[in-house]
Amino acid sequence: MPKAPKVTKENLLPTLSLLALLSLFLWSYTFRYFLFGSAALEGDAYPYLGHIRFYLENIVQGVYPLWNPFSENGNVNEFFLRRIGEFNPFYFFIVLLNKSGFTFAIAHRLFLGAYFLLGVAGFYLLGLRIFRDRTVALTAALLLLFSSWGGKVFESFIVLELVPFLWFAYFVTAFVQTPSRLFLLGATFSLMIINITYIPFYFYTIFFIFVFVFLIIYRSQIFEMMRPAQNFIAKDKIFTGICCVLLVCSLVPGFLWYKAARQGEGLSAPRHVGAQSSDTNTATVGISKINEGGILPYYIIDRQFVNLDKLRLDDFYLPFFIFLMFIAGLWTPLNRKFVLFFTFGLAMFLIGLADASGIHAALYKYIPFFKYFRNLQFFLWLAVLPVSILFVAGQIHSFLQQRSKNLWTIGWIITAHAAAVLFCLLLGTKGFSTYLVILFSLAWMLLMIFSGKNKKLGLWLLWAAVVIQPFDVLGHLAEHYPPVAAERFPYDNTYALSLPTPKEAEKILSLQKLPSIDGMYIPAQPYFAISWYYEALGQIEYPILHRFISAPFLLYDSVRSTGKDKIDYALLSKSMAGFKNVAFIHTDRPLVMDAQGSPQAKIITAGDPTFEILKLNVNSLTVKTSFPTDQFLVWSQNYHSQWRAYIDDKQKPLFRTNILTRGLHVPPGQHIIRFEFEQTRRYILAYFFIALYAAILGNILWLAYHSKKYV
Amino acid sequence: MVGLSLKEIRLRFFDLFFKRIFFLVVIVFVVFYITVDRHLLKVKTLNFLMPDAQNMKELNEHPEEMERQKLTSLLIYYKKVCEFEANDPEQPAPCSFAAYAYYYLGKTKKAVQYYEKAAKSNPYFFWFRYNLGAIYFNEARYDKAAEQFQQALTIPPPNSMYFLTLTKTYKDLASLLKLNTDMFIDNLYDGYAQAKKLFVISTLLKNDPGMKTQLDVQKIKLRLY
Numbered sequence: 001m002p003k004a005p006k007v008t009k010e011n012l013l014p015t016l017s018l019l020a021l022l023s024l025f026l027w028s029y030t031f032r033y034f035l036f037g038s039a040a041l042e043g044d045a046y047p048y049l050g051h052i053r054f055y056l057e058n059i060v061q062g063v064y065p066l067w068n069p070f071s072e073n074g075n076v077n078e079f080f081l082r083r084i085g086e087f088n089p090f091y092f093f094i095v096l097l098n099k100s101g102f103t104f105a106i107a108h109r110l111f112l113g114a115y116f117l118l119g120v121a122g123f124y125l126l127g128l129r130i131f132r133d134r135t136v137a138l139t140a141a142l143l144l145l146f147s148s149w150g151g152k153v154f155e156s157f158i159v160l161e162l163v164p165f166l167w168f169a170y171f172v173t174a175f176v177q178t179p180s181r182l183f184l185l186g187a188t189f190s191l192m193i194i195n196i197t198y199i200p201f202y203f204y205t206i207f208f209i210f211v212f213v214f215l216i217i218y219r220s221q222i223f224e225m226m227r228p229a230q231n232f233i234a235k236d237k238i239f240t241g242i243c244c245v246l247l248v249c250s251l252v253p254g255f256l257w258y259k260a261a262r263q264g265e266g267l268s269a270p271r272h273v274g275a276q277s278s279d280t281n282t283a284t285v286g287i288s289k290i291n292e293g294g295i296l297p298y299y300i301i302d303r304q305f306v307n308l309d310k311l312r313l314d315d316f317y318l319p320f321f322i323f324l325m326f327i328a329g330l331w332t333p334l335n336r337k338f339v340l341f342f343t344f345g346l347a348m349f350l351i352g353l354a355d356a357s358g359i360h361a362a363l364y365k366y367i368p369f370f371k372y373f374r375n376l377q378f379f380l381w382l383a384v385l386p387v388s389i390l391f392v393a394g395q396i397h398s399f400l401q402q403r404s405k406n407l408w409t410i411g412w413i414i415t416a417h418a419a420a421v422l423f424c425l426l427l428g429t430k431g432f433s434t435y436l437v438i439l440f441s442l443a444w445m446l447l448m449i450f451s452g453k454n455k456k457l458g459l460w461l462l463w464a465a466v467v468i469q470p471f472d473v474l475g476h477l478a479e480h481y482p483p484v485a486a487e488r489f490p491y492d493n494t495y496a497l498s499l500p501t502p503k504e505a506e507k508i509l510s511l512q513k514l515p516s517i518d519g520m521y522i523p524a525q526p527y528f529a530i531s532w533y534y535e536a537l538g539q540i541e542y543p544i545l546h547r548f549i550s551a552p553f554l555l556y557d558s559v560r561s562t563g564k565d566k567i568d569y570a571l572l573s574k575s576m577a578g579f580k581n582v583a584f585i586h587t588d589r590p591l592v593m594d595a596q597g598s599p600q601a602k603i604i605t606a607g608d609p610t611f612e613i614l615k616l617n618v619n620s621l622t623v624k625t626s627f628p629t630d631q632f633l634v635w636s637q638n639y640h641s642q643w644r645a646y647i648d649d650k651q652k653p654l655f656r657t658n659i660l661t662r663g664l665h666v667p668p669g670q671h672i673i674r675f676e677f678e679q680t681r682r683y684i685l686a687y688f689f690i691a692l693y694a695a696i697l698g699n700i701l702w703l704a705y706h707s708k709k710y711v
Numbered sequence: 712m713v714g715l716s717l718k719e720i721r722l723r724f725f726d727l728f729f730k731r732i733f734f735l736v737v738i739v740f741v742v743f744y745i746t747v748d749r750h751l752l753k754v755k756t757l758n759f760l761m762p763d764a765q766n767m768k769e770l771n772e773h774p775e776e777m778e779r780q781k782l783t784s785l786l787i788y789y790k791k792v793c794e795f796e797a798n799d800p801e802q803p804a805p806c807s808f809a810a811y812a813y814y815y816l817g818k819t820k821k822a823v824q825y826y827e828k829a830a831k832s833n834p835y836f837f838w839f840r841y842n843l844g845a846i847y848f849n850e851a852r853y854d855k856a857a858e859q860f861q862q863a864l865t866i867p868p869p870n871s872m873y874f875l876t877l878t879k880t881y882k883d884l885a886s887l888l889k890l891n892t893d894m895f896i897d898n899l900y901d902g903y904a905q906a907k908k909l910f911v912i913s914t915l916l917k918n919d920p921g922m923k924t925q926l927d928v929q930k931i932k933l934r935l936y
Contacts, residue, residue, distance in 0.1 A: 292758075294755065296752065296755055296756045296759055297752060298752060298753060298756045298791070298795075299756050299759060299760070302787075302791070310783060310787070326732075329732060330731065330732050330733045330736065331727075331731050331732070331733060332731065332732050333730055333731060334730050334731060334732060334734070334735070338732060338735070339735075342735045342738075346738075346739065346742065350742070350746070350747075353747060353752070355748075355751065356747055356748045356749075356751045356752045356755070357746055357747050357748070358746070358748075395732070
């Protein structure tokens with residue numbers, strides 16, 4: 001296959017462009033409540049807003065936030081950065097909008113909408129590459145646009161995965177057909193985004209299954225297909241080599257996170273439940289946890305055809321036209337494309353069924369990376385939905401090419417549409433729009449058969465058949481959601497360590513009687529926290545723990561070493577409850593401090609002349625101390641082995657204290673103490689990646705601008 | 712087909728069925744029915760739809776004050792259970808819960824339909840007939856109400872207790888709401904007494920609708936159980 005066939009030349013470009021713009025407008029209008037902040041974000045979309053906001057608000061100040069002091073008394077932020085894929089340069093679109101006057105929440109929503117539309121644009125280009133027909137490609141894009149993906153954008157985070165998936169598919173297809181630097185770099189960049197966002201194993205599962213099926217179906221043509229790409233790579237070794245190096249670089253953040261997870265300090269206990277005890281990597285997921293999820297076909301069918309008026313953001317939905325076209329096109333002759341899409345889609349569907357099909361269990365057992373992801377229902381959204389659309393687009397393409405006037409064909413089309421009406425009536429499908437779709441679809445097909453020249457009218461009928469029902473159905477989505485309350489985050493204020501006033505400190509210390517646990521807020525198990533925090537939650541009553549860590553800094557005159565393993569939690573609990581003037585450090589290293597001070601530890605208060613905060617950001621803290629005697633300073637945030645302490649630029653041991661906090665011996669006199677999370681090289685690496693990703697995107701845009709042909 | 716050889720007919724048949732998208736649909740069904748554990752899928756669907764304890768409590772205590780959305784999600788769940796347990800002796804219970812939710816959503820016809828379905832599957836449970844009678848009574852259809860109350864009163868109480876204490880749906884509900892056997896017995900006792908009274912009133916009203924004002928029936932709005 002030396003060159004891709006040319007795109008069918010039609011004078012329909014103005015009509016297609018108008019329909020595309022109209023569709024964008026309709027989609028934006030349909031989701032206006034979500035785009036402009038009137039309806040609340042749901043599900044995971046809401047915490048992701050928090051993660052992205054936290055990241056952007058720090059990065060614009062030049063701070064790459066590896067530590068999150070707002071989360072669960074201090075948390076490793078790498079976990080959340082991996083989820084969002086922080087090096088994605090498109091995030092700066094949010095910053096631009098924010099600086100232009102939009103609130104962060106609105107800027108974020110507009111970004112989500114625009115990012116999804118970018119994905120749809122990639123899907124259009126992919127359709128164009130596969131079918132070489134603008135009408136078919138636009139129809140496929142509209143089917144994706146008006147599927148439940150539109151709602152999913154505001155309910156989940158997986159749009160952050162969908163968009164690079166679609167663009168990767170486009171760039172690879174384009175590169176195989178017409179190799180160029182633009183497409184190779186584009187595919188590389190898409191894969192780099194995939195590698196840093198959430199869990200790339202979803203993509204790799206989809207990719208390897210697709211490649212496997214492709215190799216089986218196209219085995220006789222594969223060498224011919226790959227020849228142009230091979231020749232390109234042979235000619236442009238340096239550029240190809242650079243792309244390979246870039247890909248390897250993109251694996252570094254994930255690898256670093258994997259390494260950190262093996263150490264076990266950051267833990268997602270709900271996720272890790274059921275994992276084998278031999279599996280010390282806290283990022284693994286137990287098979288029982290995975291099997292709780294999966295694709296639920298009975299639920300999907302119910303939502304798709306019967307209870308459309310109850311559709312919610314997270315429900316799976318395809319425009320009714322897809323089913324009409326599928327049934328009307330049942331007698332379309334098979335070709336390799338259909339077999340490819342079908343086999344791949346079926347394989348992904350079966351894997352997505354989790355324990356209901358047994359395939360996933362085998363993959364989990366024999367392929368290591370299957371232990372690191374659990375939401376198998378994502379395959380429905382990321383693979384089955386797009387490939388179903390491509391399948392039906394193939395049927396549309398066949399129909400438009402043949403337009404058979406055969407009586408059987410016409411009879412079947414009419415029968416299929418009549419059966420659809422009956423089907424809807426029997427199921428009690430609500431809403432007039434579904435019946436309108438059937439009408440427009442029938443009108444379009446008959447027009448194409450009998451009057452193929454009237455293409456503009458045909459386009460409008462086809463567009464109406466695709467768009468009418470979803471416009472009606474999705475337009476009601478916002479009705480199911482309450483108006484959004486002002487979105488409050490722990491990050492609403494700039495990070496500041498506010499020290500208590502002396503009166504407040506007295507109050508904290510004087511609460512000798514513990515309030516009863518009944519009526520006291522006990523937080524649900526954190527989704528992700530430092531393992532010491534989980535330990536403290538499990539061993540110490542929450543009211544005691546909560547009060548103890550409410551004082552940011554404590555000073556102790558005495559220290560006891562408990563050793564690493566044998567911790568007397570009852571003793572600790574009593575000590576923490578009474579703020580006894582003994583800090584318990586969990587180390588085998590002996591550190592003796594046994595001064596006879598007051599019976600209670602001292603809470604550092606605002607205005608204390610012996611303690612001054614000089615510099616503060618989420619990753620570091622610099623203070624000036626001038627204690628008259630030896631003190632053991634405890635910072636009540638969670639301990640983590642990557643926190644380092646320096647006194648006058650000399651590194652000193654930082655101890656895990658009272659189960660979860662961090663403590664440091666401070667000698668008397670004036671000192672500058674610096675606490676830092678992670679080493680400098682880690683930050684340099686992060687800034688390098690931010691610049692690298694932005695540079696690659698810039699390069700792609702430059703190549704696209706100068707490219708003669710990219711469709 | 713006339714004039715075609717057997718080979719040509721076979722080729723045409725092969726072309727018509729095996730070289731068409733229709734064949735892929737057949738494969739999907741075959742694969743789905745052979746390899747997929749459909750029962751497990753049903754169970755997972757039900758687990759996914761299962762309402763939380765707070766909603767169940769509200770449904771039991773203040774159904775008329777429940778938010779529509781919550782009632783709808785309960786309805787969807789019980790309808791699904793009713794559908795999945797079509798051949799199960801336990802089926803009447805979730806069907807009756809669906810009927811209950813339908814009633815408080817204002818869909819009386821559907822409520823009657825599901826209670827009729829439940830009563831048909833298990834004619835020996837007092838509350839199905841009682842609730843049907845209550846619905847008809849509230850709709851001022853006293854002839855039908857009288858019929859249902861009379862049928863309810865003919866059901867021996869032990870049959871109803873048997874169903875209440877052994878059906879999974881009721882057992883789960885009892886465990887969730889901390890109901891015990893004594894409470895069931897008390898409710899049943901009150902129910903029979905109420906049904907007797909309502910049967911008499913319905914019969915009187917059926918024969919003499921003019922008695923409505925005398926009996927002050929407009930003020931009676933029967934609760935379902």
